[in-house]
Amino acid sequence: MVAAGVALLAEGGWAALTARAIARRSGANTGLIHYHFGGLPGLRREVARSAAQEVVAPFVGALAGDDDPAAVLDRLAELIPAAAADEAAVRLMVELIAGAGRDPELCQALRGDLREARAQIAARIARLRPDWPAGRCRGAAVLAAAQIDGLVLHAVLDPDLPVEEAAETLRALLTRRR
Incomplete structure (x- = not known):
């Protein structure tokens, strides 16, 4: 049901996430929504969390996974x-932001997931920069996440955005020694 909900959210936004539509798409009956999720609001929260994971996971994996910062920038x-x-x-990104703005419980669920993603990135930065204090690692993780969000937004609006040039500039800033 969650996968069906994610597909419906991508296709038609929050208005498409009705109990009937989700049940029909998933081949289940509407009673199962109440049984497993406590109702449609609970299922919507799980759909949002799954959609956010689908969108965010590749970036977190890239930032937290490779030991070579240059390879991370290439992947990004x-x-x-x-x-x-x-x-x-x-x-999905647009709907998640819109939904979080309207539903405090949805916002809280997504906030927790984003905090966890930033914590994973901060832990990776701490391994790369063991001399940095924890606060600087957390701050760098916030900046990395915000930079990705901003670049994706700009790339949506401008498909000719020079992402490679931005990555190369970031590489130069990160590898510069003082």
């Missing part, structure tokens, strides 16, 4: 235009 330079060109992913 690939992911950003790909995400911007993925209409379903863009619609």
Whole structure:
């Protein structure tokens, strides 16, 4: 049911997430929504969390996974235009932001997931920069996440955005020694 909900959210926004539509798409009956999720609001929260994971996981994996910062930047330079060109992913991002603005419980669930993603990124930064205090690692994680969000937004609006140049500039800033 969650996967069906994510697909419906990408196709038609929050208005498309009705109990009947989700049940029909998933091949289940509407009673199961109440049984498993306590009702449609509970299922919507799980759909939002799954959609956010689908959108965010590749970026967190890129930032938290590789030991080579240059490889991380190369991977991000690939992911950003790909995400911007993925209409379903863009619609999910827009709907998640809109939904979180309207539903405090949904916002709280997504906030927790984003905090966890930033914590994973901060932990990776701490391993790369063991001399940095924890607060600086958390701050760098916030900046990295915000930079990705901003670049994806700009790439959606401007498909000719020079993402590779931005990645190269960031590489120069990160590797510069004082």
